[in-house]
Amino acid sequence: xxxxxxxxxxxxxxxxxxxxxxxDFLFVPKGFSMEPFFRTIDAEIMGRKTYExxxxxxxKYGSKQCFVYSRSMPQGERDGxxxxxxxxxxxxxxxxxxxxxxxxxxxxxxxxxxxxKADLVDEIDLGVVPVxxxxxxxxxxxxxxxxxxxxxxxxxxxxxLIELKYRRVRRGGSRGKT
Amino acid sequence: xxxxxxxxxxxxxxxxxxxxxxxDFLFVPKGFSMEPFFRTIDAEIMGRKTYExxxxxxxKYGSKQCFVYSRSMPQGERDGxxxxxxxxxxxxxxxxxxxxxxxxxxxxxxxxxxxxKADLVDEIDLGVVPVxxxxxxxxxxxxxxxxxxxxxxxxxxxxxLIELKYRRVRRGGSRGKT
Numbered sequence: 001x002x003x004x005x006x007x008x009x010x011x012x013x014x015x016x017x018x019x020x021x022x023x024d025f026l027f028v029p030k031g032f033s034m035e036p037f038f039r040t041i042d043a044e045i046m047g048r049k050t051y052e053x054x055x056x057x058x059x060k061y062g063s064k065q066c067f068v069y070s071r072s073m074p075q076g077e078r079d080g081x082x083x084x085x086x087x088x089x090x091x092x093x094x095x096x097x098x099x100x101x102x103x104x105x106x107x108x109x110x111x112x113x114x115x116x117k118a119d120l121v122d123e124i125d126l127g128v129v130p131v132x133x134x135x136x137x138x139x140x141x142x143x144x145x146x147x148x149x150x151x152x153x154x155x156x157x158x159x160x161l162i163e164l165k166y167r168r169v170r171r172g173g174s175r176g177k178t
Numbered sequence: 179x180x181x182x183x184x185x186x187x188x189x190x191x192x193x194x195x196x197x198x199x200x201x202d203f204l205f206v207p208k209g210f211s212m213e214p215f216f217r218t219i220d221a222e223i224m225g226r227k228t229y230e231x232x233x234x235x236x237x238k239y240g241s242k243q244c245f246v247y248s249r250s251m252p253q254g255e256r257d258g259x260x261x262x263x264x265x266x267x268x269x270x271x272x273x274x275x276x277x278x279x280x281x282x283x284x285x286x287x288x289x290x291x292x293x294x295k296a297d298l299v300d301e302i303d304l305g306v307v308p309v310x311x312x313x314x315x316x317x318x319x320x321x322x323x324x325x326x327x328x329x330x331x332x333x334x335x336x337x338x339l340i341e342l343k344y345r346r347v348r349r350g351g352s353r354g355k356t
Contacts, residue, residue, distance in 0.1 A: 132294065134325070146203075
């Protein structure tokens with residue numbers, strides 16, 4: 001089954017960005033590459049703000065399936081992405097109808113919360129930056145039920161970055177339980 | 179100089195307790211002991227709620243200096259602890275007047291924030307439990323300036339607990355800067 005992966009760089013206090021949306025505190029340490037991760041995915045889901053920030057930063061879409069959550073934009077395919085208002089469960093079920101690689105949740109926190117609510121997050125891959133920001137946009141905003149994970153990998157890089165990988169543990173095989 | 183250490187068990191989404199204050203999700207993994215940590219400290223500072231919860235849980239005070247922050251309790255020494263309303267800077271300066279071991283910030287989050295505001299936290303020692311709670315009492319509530327740290331140790335234990343130790347990095351030797 002195509003897994004749903006949540007990967008993000010975060011501060012030690014759990015923020016993906018400063019209050020104004022900037023993420024200058026993130027860095028790519030020596031020997032770290034997103035390439036191996038990107039090779040395992042061929043579909044991306046993101047929120048509208050993340051999409052607009054990444055387009056501004058020069059991102060091009062079209063090489064893989066990309067879905068953008070937006071209440072304000074008209075639904076449908078444009079500029080290599082599909083704007084959607086479907087529920088996380090509906091969207092993931094639809095993507096999974098076709099065979100393919102894994103599905104990446106590319107941000108931000110509000111979207112992550114909706115996917116955790118629906119218990120659709122299979123793996124979490126965090127790059128923890130050794131800084132307390134003191135305020136910002138959280139990766140895990142409150143408002144979803146408890147979800148248990150297993151630590152499957154950890155790796156330290158230069159400048160104090162540590163990568164932590166977790167896999168969702170669903171007890172008794174039933175979704176919706178911790 | 180006697181260092182101020184912040185040690186806590188937290189969920190992957192940064193909570194030290196559930197919304198009702200319970201912390202049943204925390205566990206002590208095989209081979210993990212707080213003894214080495216406790217040997218390095220001889221003074222403890224905590225908030226009133228943490229103090230009352232620990233007394234309820236059977237903690238005894240008197241073997242080491244213990245300071246409890248409380249706005250509602252009369253100041254002064256009782257039952258082996260000192261109730262105080264001094265500013266974090268004042269209190270730490272006073273403790274440091276005497277030679278001794280390190281000083282532990284024993285919780286909770288509101289107190290941690292005040293000490294981070296005053297840039298008094300020298301080391302952070304986190305035991306990260308592999309669970310997303312979805313809501314709770316954060317170790318790092320928003321409302322203090324950026325503080326940079328260096329990762330000095332990491333160690334994995336049974337049941338997916340990872341311990342992360344950080345040391346405060348004060349650039350240019352000046353306090354109050356990131």
